[in-house]
Amino acid sequence: MAAKSIISRPVYGTLSLQPGKHHLFVADAEGALAITDLASKAPAGFFANAHIIFILGNDGKHVAALQALKPAQFYQGHSFANALPRLKQTLANAHMGLRLYLAGTEGLIGQAMQAALEAGIDHTSIQTEHRGSLARRIQCVHCKGITENVTTQPATCSHCGLLLLVRDHYSRRLAAFQGVCINAEDRSEIPPAEEIFR
Amino acid sequence: MSTGTTKLDVVVSDVVPVNELVTRFHFRRRDGALLPRFSGGAHVVVEMRDGERTRLNPYSLMGSPLDTREYTISVRRDDVGRGGSLFMHRNVRPGMEMVISYPVNLFSLDLRARKHLMLAGGIGITPFMAQTAQLAAEGGNFELHYTCRTASLGTYADVLRERYDRRVRLYHDDRDERIELDRLLSSQPLGTHLYVCGPSGMIGWVRDSAASLGWPTETVHFEHFAAPQPGAPFDVTLGLSGRTIRVGEQQSLLEAIEAAGVDPPYLCRGGVCGQCETNVIAHDGKFIHNDHWLSEEEHRSCKKIMPCVSRFEGRSLVLER
Ligand code: FES
Numbered sequence: 001m002a003a004k005s006i007i008s009r010p011v012y013g014t015l016s017l018q019p020g021k022h023h024l025f026v027a028d029a030e031g032a033l034a035i036t037d038l039a040s041k042a043p044a045g046f047f048a049n050a051h052i053i054f055i056l057g058n059d060g061k062h063v064a065a066l067q068a069l070k071p072a073q074f075y076q077g078h079s080f081a082n083a084l085p086r087l088k089q090t091l092a093n094a095h096m097g098l099r100l101y102l103a104g105t106e107g108l109i110g111q112a113m114q115a116a117l118e119a120g121i122d123h124t125s126i127q128t129e130h131r132g133s134l135a136r137r138i139q140c141v142h143c144k145g146i147t148e149n150v151t152t153q154p155a156t157c158s159h160c161g162l163l164l165l166v167r168d169h170y171s172r173r174l175a176a177f178q179g180v181c182i183n184a185e186d187r188s189e190i191p192p193a194e195e196i197f198r
Numbered sequence: 199m200s201t202g203t204t205k206l207d208v209v210v211s212d213v214v215p216v217n218e219l220v221t222r223f224h225f226r227r228r229d230g231a232l233l234p235r236f237s238g239g240a241h242v243v244v245e246m247r248d249g250e251r252t253r254l255n256p257y258s259l260m261g262s263p264l265d266t267r268e269y270t271i272s273v274r275r276d277d278v279g280r281g282g283s284l285f286m287h288r289n290v291r292p293g294m295e296m297v298i299s300y301p302v303n304l305f306s307l308d309l310r311a312r313k314h315l316m317l318a319g320g321i322g323i324t325p326f327m328a329q330t331a332q333l334a335a336e337g338g339n340f341e342l343h344y345t346c347r348t349a350s351l352g353t354y355a356d357v358l359r360e361r362y363d364r365r366v367r368l369y370h371d372d373r374d375e376r377i378e379l380d381r382l383l384s385s386q387p388l389g390t391h392l393y394v395c396g397p398s399g400m401i402g403w404v405r406d407s408a409a410s411l412g413w414p415t416e417t418v419h420f421e422h423f424a425a426p427q428p429g430a431p432f433d434v435t436l437g438l439s440g441r442t443i444r445v446g447e448q449q450s451l452l453e454a455i456e457a458a459g460v461d462p463p464y465l466c467r468g469g470v471c472g473q474c475e476t477n478v479i480a481h482d483g484k485f486i487h488n489d490h491w492l493s494e495e496e497h498r499s500c501k502k503i504m505p506c507v508s509r510f511e512g513r514s515l516v517l518e519r
Pocket residue numbers: 463464465466467468469470471472473474475489491504505506507
């Protein structure tokens with residue numbers, strides 16, 4: 001679980017059943033377990049109005065468990081980028097009464113939420129549950145490039161190569177944490193990188 | 199301590215009968231200056247000096263927020279109410295000097311919405327007059343569904359149809375026309391916000407339907423337009439000021455507290471803003487809660503009351519005032 005530090009640092013809850021006509025789940029890797037946990041509390045027939053978009057983890061697990069819930073629609077993909085057109089399309093055609101549930105890594109939750117905000121859903125109406133890796137999506141404040149799956153502090157910007165202090169400062173609009181040059185005064189000063197976002 | 203209720207000295211610039219029940223009042227500033235800006239959905243509290251008695255009733259501003267030369271309100275005559283609307287209809291004439299509060303908005307548009315779906319019942323149309331004017335000026339996307347008893351009581355229905363054409367749908371009770379609410383609510387694009395203003399039965403129906411159809415609470419906005427209900431007189435002890443006062447049949451508890459010279463906070467005087475929330479120190483009897491602020495649990499706990507609209511029946515009540 002992510003601890004609360006500064007106000008923009010997102011906090012996640014536990015998926016809970018919402019009243020609604022349609023239920024859209026977006027999850028990656030171990031996020032599937034948040035869905036199956038929710039399913040154990042769901043009334044019969046709940047998944048008949050559900051659509052699950054699942055991004056496989058490296059272990060390729062959980063697909064069978066999700067399919068066993070018999071959702072009306074099921075999609076599996078290997079990256080969020082692959083799933084994004086489908087998510088956008090689903091949101092664009094959706095009506096009020098659709099409820100959104102996001103579960104898995106912070107990167108997945110953040111990027112799916114970004115698509116949802118663009119579609120007009122308020123972030124407070126979205127159910128989220130963090131499962132799995134704490135790896136972060138970082139925006140470098142200097143070159144504005146995004147680096148995915150950052151697990152170390154500090155981290156190197158994959159675009160401009162600066163060494164970045166990974167902050168808790170988070171942007172919902174960018175779905176990214178902020179990275180600021182850690183040795184701007186003296187580039188030769190290179191603090192050791194620790195793997196802290198696992 | 200009447201929070202946010204700084205006063206404006208105005209003169210009644212016009213009084214226009216709209217139909218058999220509704221009259222419109224126009225106010226301008228006595229010094230000729232522009233009035234403060236407001237946003238659609240705002241209300242003002244109008245002070246009515248009626249002999250010994252001062253009534254303070256909230257009315258939605260219905261003019262365009264783009265025009266602050268004057269404020270307009272529409273008042274529906276309520277022959278069995280507590281007399282505020284009758285006073286407006288009978289006593290208020292052009293040229294009369296009155297005092298109103300600064301506008302306060304407890305029913306504002308959420309401008310992040312992709313679409314604004316508005317449901318009005320009867321005189322609940324007034325805040326939507328201002329909101330539709332505001333949205334139309336900005337090119338906003340809205341749809342208004344307006345239920346009235348009969349065509350002749352469809353206050354401003356003609357004006358709205360003329361201004362916004364098919365963005366306005368009318369339903370007449372006497373012709374058995376009903377909003378197909380479930381269908382309407384289920385066919386709205388994602389990002390729609392819902393606004394409802396009308397009788398409490400309608401508000402409850404719309405809120406419940408929206409909730410069960412999966413509208414998140416932050417997308418559902420409502421304003422209950424009812425004045426405090428009259429009821430049997432009762433006695434209250436104000437624990438802090440050590441006074442015992444009587445709340446008259448036609449008086450609200452808030453008005454009785456004010457009449458005793460205590461100046462409690464208020465904003466809406468309609469049970470929605472939460473400003474007047476008052477702790478109960480002791481009671482022997484039963485509460486008649488009429489507000490939309492406290493939760494059901496708080497109502498049952500008998501520890502709080504909203505004196506602007508709620509009453510009490512029983513032997514004794516002590517409030518922290
Ligand atoms: S004054 Fe607003 S709730 Fe009582």
